Amino acid sequence: DTGVSQDPRHKITKRGQNVTFRCDPISEHNRLYWYRQTLGQGPEFLTYFQNEAQLEKSRLLSDRFSAERPKGSFSTLEIQRTEQGDSAMYLCASSLALGPGRTAYEQYFGPGTRLTVT
Amino acid sequence: AQTVTQSQPEMSVQEAETVTLSCTYDTSESDYYLFWYKQPPSRQMILVIRQEAYKQQNATENRFSVNFQKAAKSFSLKISDSQLGDAAMYFCAYRSARLYDNNDMRFGAGTRLTVKP
Numbered sequence: 653d654t655g656v657s658q659d660p661r662h663k664i665t666k667r668g669q670n671v672t673f674r675c676d677p678i679s680e681h682n683r684l685y686w687y688r689q690t691l692g693q694g695p696e697f698l699t700y701f702q703n704e705a706q707l708e709k710s711r712l713l714s715d716r717f718s719a720e721r722p723k724g725s726f727s728t729l730e731i732q733r734t735e736q737g738d739s740a741m742y743l744c745a746s747s748l749a750l751g752p753g754r755t756a757y758e759q760y761f762g763p764g765t766r767l768t769v770t
Numbered sequence: 771a772q773t774v775t776q777s778q779p780e781m782s783v784q785e786a787e788t789v790t791l792s793c794t795y796d797t798s799e800s801d802y803y804l805f806w807y808k809q810p811p812s813r814q815m816i817l818v819i820r821q822e823a824y825k826q827q828n829a830t831e832n833r834f835s836v837n838f839q840k841a842a843k844s845f846s847l848k849i850s851d852s853q854l855g856d857a858a859m860y861f862c863a864y865r866s867a868r869l870y871d872n873n874d875m876r877f878g879a880g881t882r883l884t885v886k887p
Contacts, residue, residue, distance in 0.1 A: 685874060694774075694861050694877025695815075708874075743815070745875075758805060759875060761815035 654678060656762035658744050664768045665734055672730045673765045677746030684727050685759060686719055687743040688712065695743050701727060702749065734769045741766050772797045774864050776878035783852045784886050790837075791847045791881045793862030801867040804838065804845045805875070809859040818860070821845065823867070849883075857885045 657676045665671050677684050682703050687695035698717070699709045703724040713719075716734075721727040731738055745759035774795045783789035795804070806818040821829045821838050828836050833853075837846045849856055862878040 687875075692879065694863070694880050695875070696877070697874040700874060745815075758803075758817050758820055760817070761807075763814040 656744055656746050656760050658742075658762040658765050660765055661763060662766045662768075664770065667734055667736060667769055669734055670730065670732045671734060671767065672728055673742055673744075673767075674726060674728050675744030675762055676726045677744070678748075678760055679725075681746035681748050681760070682724070683747045683749050683759075684721055685745040685747070686727070686729050687745065689741040689743055689764070690739075698729075731767075734767075736769045739767055739769045772799070772802075772864050772866070772876045774862050774876050774878040776862055776881050778881045779879070780882045780884070782884040782886060783849070783856075785852055785854060787852055788848060788850045789852055789883065791849075791860050791862075791883070793845045793847070793878055795843050795845065795862070795864050795876075797843070797864065797866075799866055799868065803865045803867055804836075805863040805865070806834070806836070806845075806847045807861045807863060807877075808856075809861060809880070811858070815861070819847065852885050854885050854887060857883055859883075 659674045685700040686698040689695040697710050698713050699719050701721040704721050716732045719729045741764040743764045744762040747759045802823045804821045807815045808818050809815050819829050819831045819834050833850045835848045859880045861880045863875045
């Protein structure tokens, strides 16, 4: 399977606990995006990486959220001190930017991690 | 800021019939991409079709085609010969084509399509 994978697929946690999600992008893709999707809504951008550099963070990404992509391959998204409002589907997507000044085309999405905070 | 609006929360179509899903967007940019993504109940987003704003010709992919009206900022998806497997949430998405942009997607709220046998 050469698609985007995410782990775990489902996570139930109690309020106040920390959680970490993992995303493995398509291997040759240098861009990786995190989105959050709540019920009945489309995905909303959280942050993105170009290789290992985190280049932009949405205002949706509070201080409790941190993302890494240490070697420019897989990425992790950690949520500290979870709140019930964090309950959502967290989607990862990857794409290929073809060089400086070149835009990337479509993004390929993973299956998502569904987080439920009780 | 760019916004995407899908005004039809739900649509239904009879198997083998044709259905059109609507999408409008707001932007001040002249160069951008538009997409339709499908999200089946398993929740993995799948690209259905892509349109480059600089192209006047409407994109087509087998049974899927779009009606892109740049001046009206409208981007509808037509599904012909609907099949049971087409049942899903459909999201319209916008992405800037600006250089050095993060190229993140802006999504509409989605349209849930039901296909009746």
